[in-house]
Amino acid sequence: MDINSEIAKLDWSREPKGLYAPIGYTLEAGGKRVRPTLALLACQLFGGNEQEVLPAALALEVFHNFTLLHDDVMDNASVRRGRPTVHVKWDANTAILSGDQMLIEAYKLLSQVPANKLAQCLQLFNKMATEICEGQQYDVDFEHRDDVTIEDYMMMIRLKTSVLLATALQMGAYIANATEQQQHALYEYGIHIGLAFQIQDDLLDCYGDPKTFGKAIGGDIAEGKKTFMWLTYQSKAQSQAIHSHDLTEVLTAYNQYGVREIAEKQIEQLTTKALAYLDTLPQNEATEQLRQLAAHLINRKS
Amino acid sequence: MDINSEIAKLDWSREPKGLYAPIGYTLEAGGKRVRPTLALLACQLFGGNEQEVLPAALALEVFHNFTLLHDDVMDNASVRRGRPTVHVKWDANTAILSGDQMLIEAYKLLSQVPANKLAQCLQLFNKMATEICEGQQYDVDFEHRDDVTIEDYMMMIRLKTSVLLATALQMGAYIANATEQQQHALYEYGIHIGLAFQIQDDLLDCYGDPKTFGKAIGGDIAEGKKTFMWLTYQSKAQSQAIHSHDLTEVLTAYNQYGVREIAEKQIEQLTTKALAYLDTLPQNEATEQLRQLAAHLINRKS
Numbered sequence: 001m002d003i004n005s006e007i008a009k010l011d012w013s014r015e016p017k018g019l020y021a022p023i024g025y026t027l028e029a030g031g032k033r034v035r036p037t038l039a040l041l042a043c044q045l046f047g048g049n050e051q052e053v054l055p056a057a058l059a060l061e062v063f064h065n066f067t068l069l070h071d072d073v074m075d076n077a078s079v080r081r082g083r084p085t086v087h088v089k090w091d092a093n094t095a096i097l098s099g100d101q102m103l104i105e106a107y108k109l110l111s112q113v114p115a116n117k118l119a120q121c122l123q124l125f126n127k128m129a130t131e132i133c134e135g136q137q138y139d140v141d142f143e144h145r146d147d148v149t150i151e152d153y154m155m156m157i158r159l160k161t162s163v164l165l166a167t168a169l170q171m172g173a174y175i176a177n178a179t180e181q182q183q184h185a186l187y188e189y190g191i192h193i194g195l196a197f198q199i200q201d202d203l204l205d206c207y208g209d210p211k212t213f214g215k216a217i218g219g220d221i222a223e224g225k226k227t228f229m230w231l232t233y234q235s236k237a238q239s240q241a242i243h244s245h246d247l248t249e250v251l252t253a254y255n256q257y258g259v260r261e262i263a264e265k266q267i268e269q270l271t272t273k274a275l276a277y278l279d280t281l282p283q284n285e286a287t288e289q290l291r292q293l294a295a296h297l298i299n300r301k302s
Numbered sequence: 303m304d305i306n307s308e309i310a311k312l313d314w315s316r317e318p319k320g321l322y323a324p325i326g327y328t329l330e331a332g333g334k335r336v337r338p339t340l341a342l343l344a345c346q347l348f349g350g351n352e353q354e355v356l357p358a359a360l361a362l363e364v365f366h367n368f369t370l371l372h373d374d375v376m377d378n379a380s381v382r383r384g385r386p387t388v389h390v391k392w393d394a395n396t397a398i399l400s401g402d403q404m405l406i407e408a409y410k411l412l413s414q415v416p417a418n419k420l421a422q423c424l425q426l427f428n429k430m431a432t433e434i435c436e437g438q439q440y441d442v443d444f445e446h447r448d449d450v451t452i453e454d455y456m457m458m459i460r461l462k463t464s465v466l467l468a469t470a471l472q473m474g475a476y477i478a479n480a481t482e483q484q485q486h487a488l489y490e491y492g493i494h495i496g497l498a499f500q501i502q503d504d505l506l507d508c509y510g511d512p513k514t515f516g517k518a519i520g521g522d523i524a525e526g527k528k529t530f531m532w533l534t535y536q537s538k539a540q541s542q543a544i545h546s547h548d549l550t551e552v553l554t555a556y557n558q559y560g561v562r563e564i565a566e567k568q569i570e571q572l573t574t575k576a577l578a579y580l581d582t583l584p585q586n587e588a589t590e591q592l593r594q595l596a597a598h599l600i601n602r603k604s
Contacts, residue, residue, distance in 0.1 A: 019439040070402060074395040093376040093442070096398060100372060101435040103405055108428045115421055119413070122424070126410045133403040137321035140395070 001050050003036045007061060022086045022098040023105065026065050029081040035060040038165055038290075039172035042186055045286035048176020055112035056121055056171045062109060063125075064164060066102035067132060069095055103129075117175055124174070128167035135159025142226050150231045154195065162194025185277045189290065192274035196267045197297050202227040203263045204301070206251060212301040218247035228266070232259050271298050303352050305338045309363060324388045324400035325407065328367050331383040337362040337466060341474035344488055347588035350478020357414035358423055358473045364411060365427075366466060368404035369434060371397055405431075419477055426476070430469040437461025444528050452533045456497065464496025487579045491592065494576035498569045499599050504529040505565045506603070508553060514603040520549035530568070534561050573600050 012024030036057035043053040071077070072085040073095045079085065087095035106125075113121045138156040142148045169186040178186070204213055205220040206229055220227045222245050234241055236257040244250055254260060271294050278287055278294075314326030338359035345355040373379075374387040375397045381387065389397035408427075415423045440458040444450045471488040480488070506515055507522045508531055522529050524547050536543055538559040546552055556562060573596050580589055580596075 016436055016439040016443055018443055019435060070398055074398055096372055096376055097435060097438055097442075100402075100405065101432065103402065104428060104431045104435065107409060107424070108432070111421065111424045111428060118421055118424070119417055122409070122413050122420070126406060126413060129406045130403065130410070133321060133399060133406065134318055136399055137318040140399075141318055141320055 001040060001054070003033045003040065003057065003061070004030075006054060006058060007033070007036075010058070010062075018090075018094060019098055019101055022069075022090055022094055023102050025089070026069055026086060026098075026102070027062070029083055031065075031081060033061060035064050035164060035168040038168040038190065041286045041289055042169045042172030042178075043176040045186075045282060045284065045290070046173055046176035046178045046182070048172070052114050052117075053172050053175045055109050056125075056175060057168070059106045059109035059125065060164065060168045060171070062102055063106040063129065066099050066106060067136075069099040069102060071136070073099070113175060120174060121171055124167055124171055128163050131159045131163045135161070135163075148226050148231060150228065150235060153226065153228060153231050157195060157198040158191060161198045162191040165194045165197075166190030182281060185280050189274045189277040192270045192277070193294055193297060196270035196274065196294075199228045199263055199267050199270070200297060200300065202229050203260070203267070205229075206247075206254065207260060209301055218250075221245060221247055221250045228263055229254060229259050232262050233257055267298055303342060303356070305335045305342065305359065305363075306332075308356060308360060309335070309338075312360070312364075320392075320396060321400055321403055324371075324392055324396055325404050327391070328371055328388060328400075328404070329364065331385055333367075333383060335363060337366050337470040340467060340470040340492065343588045343591055344471045344474030344480075345478040347488075347584060347586065347592075348475055348478035348480045348484070350474070354416050354419075355474050355477045357411050358427075358477060359470070361408045361411035361427065362466065362470050362473070364404055365408040365431065368401050368408060369438075371401040371404060373438070375401070415477060422476060423473055426469055426473055430465050433461045433465045437463070437465075450528050450533060452530065452537060455528065455530060455533050459497060459500040460493060463500045464493045467496045467499075468492030484583060487582045491576045491579040494572045494579070495596055495599060498572035498576065498596075501530045501565055501569050501572070502599060502602065504531050505562070505569070507531075508556065509562060511603055520552075523547060523549055523552045530565055531556060531561050534564050535559055569600055573597075 007027055010024075010027065012020045012027070014020050039053055039057040039060060040050055043050055068080060069086055072080055073087045073092055076087075077085055078088050083089075085095070086098065090098075110121060110125055111118065135156055135158070138152075139160055142152065142156065166187040167190075169190040170183045173183045173186050202220065205217065205227065208217055210217050220230075224243070224245055230242075233254055236259070237253070240253075242250060242253045244253075274294050275291060278290055281287055309329055312326075312329065314322045314329070316322050341355055341359040341362060342352055345352055370382060371388055374382055375389045375394055378389075379387055380390050385391075387397070388400065392400075412423060412427055413420065437458055437460070440454075441462055444454065444458065468489040469492070471492040472485045475485045475488050504522065507519065507529070510519055512519050522532075526545070526547055532544075535556055538561070539555070542555075544552060544555045546555075576596055577593060580592055583589055
């Protein structure tokens with residue numbers, strides 16, 4: 001099943017255009033479609049019916065794009081996937097209202113899963129959606145706090161990034177009749193992959209190759225963000241807390257305490273844990289693809 | 303069952319406070335609780351179990367307050383129910399994110415209806431939520447259009463105001479095992495009461511008593527809003543379209559064409575239709591209360 005062509009089948013040409021056109025614009029911009037792909041892979045892993053998982057897979061992708069749309073308003077970001085953001089192309093009110101409708105559309109898609117599985121899918125979805133909002137709020141809160149620990153940070157990125165990947169996997173597995181234990185294993189694989197992904201993101205912002213990274217190096221440092229790198233440095237060099245926004249200066253400080261190596265080791269440990277969860281599951285083409293996804297994440301350059 | 307004490311039982315003290323405190327603030331401000339009251343009255347009308355309807359009633363009230371929260375950001379309104387709006391007391395980003403979470407909370411509440419009725423309740427809720435967003439978009443669109451007809455306006459206020467009342471009634475009736483025909487009759491009662499309510503609102507803005515209306519007379523006129531009054535005038539006095547924002551001037555023009563009487567007649571006709579739908583239903587204490595609600599709406603001064 002090609003997820004992009006399934007997303008393209010969704011019709012956003014209806015009236016009022018001011019409400020639906022920005023939804024179509026957001027969804028057609030692409031992206032890696034990681035979440036629906038994970039839901040479908042989980043389904044394949046357990047030999048489930050992809051048509052039954054498809055509504056959930058689409059709901060998760062629409063929900064993910066809803067969060068990006070509202071995040072872009074809140075961050076006042078002007079570019080997303082190489083194009084003007086909705087609040088730039090239209091206006092902030094359009095981004096708010098079309099985003100609200102996207103969240104409702106996600107629930108409409110979700111309600112098309114098999115009737116006997118609706119209640120549980122709804123519960124998983126509601127829990128995940130709540131955690132994403134909580135993660136977003138913690139991220140905002142952390143900007144104004146001086147006592148954020150690495151544990152706080154891991155909790156925040158778990159909510160903000162991991163639970164959506166984990167829920168996509170669990171929901172696909174659940175609809176494909178996996179056992180609770182199997183669903184749990186896939187969920188935890190998703191959690192750990194998500195954490196590794198985010199720390200890799202933090203790492204690339206410092207040490208990525210500008211040619212392949214796709215954006216300028218040092219963006220987090222320029223913004224003074226409390227990333228894994230920054231928090232690790234603070235915990236090591238307590239009396240010498242660094243508040244510089246200069247890339248060279250900050251990297252020199254990081255290098256002094258081996259922050260890069262600590263982050264690389266953390267990514268490796270998280271990935272190893274993620275893979276161990278996969279070992280407990282049936283081994284087939286889908287499991288292999290999930291393994292390759294993990295390998296891809298730790299070797300990626302962008 | 304006292305709906306206010308049921309709303310007060312919802313716990314918004316959890317972490318992160320920045321996400322949940324604005325939700326508690328919004329819900330504790332009161333309001334008339336019309337929507338959950340309608341859901342419970344519909345339940346009583348058919349001798350249903352109020353405990354089964356309660357989650358839906360609460361979901362509808364939380365949803366309604368979510369729309370107010372996001373509407374206030376979009377309208378840049380600074381006061382709601384006599385208190386600073388969330389985006390004033392906190393900030394716009396808080397209002398956006400806490401609003402998103404409120405919408406998710408509405409779905410969480412809705413998911414607690416009896417399992418065998420969840421799918422249908424979810425479908426009714428999704429349809430209603432979609433129509434509200436569409437109504438809001440049409441309202442925005444109409445501001446920039448010169449060709450809005452009274453029919454367009456009735457369609458818009460049906461979406462923006464009526465469907466939430468109608469869905470509250472239908473959902474309460476559905477959960478209380480009313481027939482489809484009975485649900486339809488209550489739904490149409492809600493639609494017509496909602497339309498009458500909105501036109502009464504437009505009328506009071508022109509001819510209300512400042513002592514009892516609660517806000518300044520002529521707000522719609524000052525803003526140049528395309529209300530039922532304004533559109534009726536335009537349709538009568540085509541060559542003399544009025545663009546004045548002066549209350550006395552506009553009312554003089556309205557009086558010339560009997561706009562007040564046309565609006566009063568429209569309200570009366572809509573209320574009569576609403577009451578006719580009630581006549582087709584079982585007659586008991588709940589039906590009587592719904593009749594009183596209709597009478598109250600057409601005689602209200604604020």
